[in-house]
Amino acid sequence: MDLHYTEEEQAFRTKVREWLAENLPHALSEKIRLGKRLTKADYELWHRLLNERGWLAQNWPREYGGAEWNAVQRQIFEEESCLANAPHIVPFGPTMLGPVLLAFGSEEQKRHYLPRILNGEDWWCQGYSEPGAGSDLAAIKTTAMRDGDHYVVNGQKTWTTLGQHADWIFCLVRTDPGAKKQEGISFLLIDMKTPGITVRPITLIDGDAEVNEVFFDDVRVPVANRVGEENKGWTYAKYLLTHERTNITGVGFSTATLKALKSTAAQVQSGGRPLSQNPLFAARMAQVEIDLMAMTTTNLRVVSAASKGRAPGAESSMLKVKGSRIRQELTSLMRRAFGPDAMPFQNDYLEGGDNLDALGPENAASAAPTYFNMRKLSIFGGTNEVQRTIITKTMLGL
Amino acid sequence: MDFNLTEERGMLRDTLGRFLRDKYDHGLRRRLEASGQAYCPDVFEGLAELGVLGALFSEEHGGFGGSGFDLAVVFEELGRAGTLEPILPAVLAGGLIAEAGRTDLVEEIIAGTTVATLAHGEAGARYDQSHVTTSAKVDGDQIVLSGTKSHVLNGAQARLLVVSARESGAVMDEAGISLFLVPSDAIGVTITDHVNLDSTSAATVVLDSVRLDASVRIGSAGEGFELLEASIARGVTALCVEALGAMEAAKTLTLEYLKERRQFGVPIGSFQALQHRMADVLIEIEQARSAVINLAGNLHRPRLERERHVSAAKNMIGRVATLVVEECIQLHGGIAMTEEYALSHFARRLTMIDHLYGDVDHHLERFITLSAA
């Protein structure tokens, strides 16, 4: 047992930190610090900078332009970039689709799509969920019927995150309506510009329109856009979900939020002293810090096992449940810290206008919206209830 | 012990409930918001006609209620419907205006023709009630007010403001605070409004050497804190009951959804993992109801007893509201995250209520202090 990072890992951390200090644009880190919303151009800029350094696709092999980092390195990068107030990487291309193509795509698909993810030509979104298929994902109804060398797609996807920016969507579709639920599903890549696709934004509880409904009306998709075998899509879908889940753990996010929370609590005055000196609030902060310290180690335990080749299985469910709760608790404390100043709804300010002044402390405007937004963590990527069921079945054998 | 409502209160509850079920829904709130209106004037008028505002005042002040249980009847229904109309400001400011002997103005408030509100919060005050830096300087038989008030509920719609200002003492002193009745169109008053996350309307009120006749002072010079605290106690009672109504609404929506939504071929309400959590939601809401009853029934008691119940109830409501909000969202899944779905309003309102007049921790600490006194 050695709780310390190796020398190489420490050197890696230094390298990442220095690169961030030199390359992260101030305008971006300011937006993150103030909890403002990022535009498509903001994300594209960040992806471009990372790609230039070769750090966008962190777990892809070098051969395909990836960084080939192991799980510990990825963890270090996440921590450092959160602490530097860097944007997160939009996961759909580099973190979700990439690994699926690498594992199950044809050589032609890899050569075509992977470079386009890296150079920002294609923005991907995830078309899994449907109105009737959330936790019961295998219940999807969107159909793809063969017509010569095309599929004709009809149906609806929903909750499609950042679909409004997307050029392409990877979809689970039903190619064999007669088969058992999991067995008639295929994994299709669909160009969002194809006639018959309509995108409708959904405004969320925090006022942001980050998700969409996507409708398919006789959309013709070349059969060549199918990943892997017909009717084997469920296997690929599940492979992707494990990657999505570990992503939600967010130890880096929590570490950075805790730091911001402490500095906020030191600034906010309450009862004639800084809020950080209020025993009740201090206790709440300490409690979540203790949880996070342990979580960081739990995460590393799972992650380092994974970097030795063992894929995180049900452990990713454990990380997701606990990691999401810690993130949610931290955003809840951030909201509480600001007291009445967390009440005004400053949507225009959050949308980014540099010319707008915040009402109250500059970082108060995003506190309550972020709290509400983060409720999603226990819902998407498989709800926390679904994760508990996975744990019950695979780790407990009940 | 009698936990039943009197006949009149029961009738008010029933007619009010019917009126709101008829008039109010999430669609109306969304239309108001889209049109930039703080509330619906028609509904407000209707509420006044039903006697909702009259129920907030005692007979002595021209109303027909005024007790804790009258507030309870009104605000539970308002909370259940999720109204945005300025009834809470009438509680916070109305009693103080009555205290000033201005029965003419109270009459207008009861009729719904005048909106009055309390302008007490200030930047940096957080939940400290005695944090007042706005100054009141006597100049002959006039008074000059200077300072900035923040988070003034319905400030931009109000014709009358009850303003707290300091005549003597240091920032956090209870002594030295006075209350003044200020017309919102007085020279030197600038009101800038904003919308809150729960769709309520609030404002920042700047008082730039506002010069008024000294007769606008409510009560004696520098002794306004006691009045203020008692008025806020009534406001907190209203808020707690409103929260109770909102929790019931959230619970009802969730329960309906659990029966309706199917996954894996069955209603999600058939999963025991969700059933037990819904049972906890019910248990906690009943606890919150009892805390609120305790408060309503002790509102007329001497200060110390009253305030212990204020803090007990507000703490309980804050805790239970967070549980109800977080569980109801989680039990719904993605749909609860949308602005279009009614739960989103109750979730935001319940959460914001914890940010008004002291949150869970503030009132826990205050309860400890009051209990030691």
Ligand SMILES: Cc1cc2nc3c(=O)[nH]c(=O)nc-3n(C[C@H](O)[C@H](O)[C@H](O)COP(=O)(O)OP(=O)(O)OC[C@H]3O[C@@H](n4cnc5c(N)ncnc54)[C@H](O)[C@@H]3O)c2cc1C
């Ligand atoms: C902000 C946000 C972004 C999203 N982004 C995307 C995206 O980009 N692409 C995409 O495809 N999807 C996305 N999703 C969808 C997400 O994956 C689903 O919301 C999630 O799978 C849950 O499905 P549901 O919302 O239909 O809830 P439901 O499945 O209807 O669940 C409702 C409740 O029932 C519980 N439940 C269901 N089944 C069981 C069971 N067997 N046992 C116990 N409890 C159960 C759930 O845990 C939950 O509490 C997003 C969702 C949100 C909120």
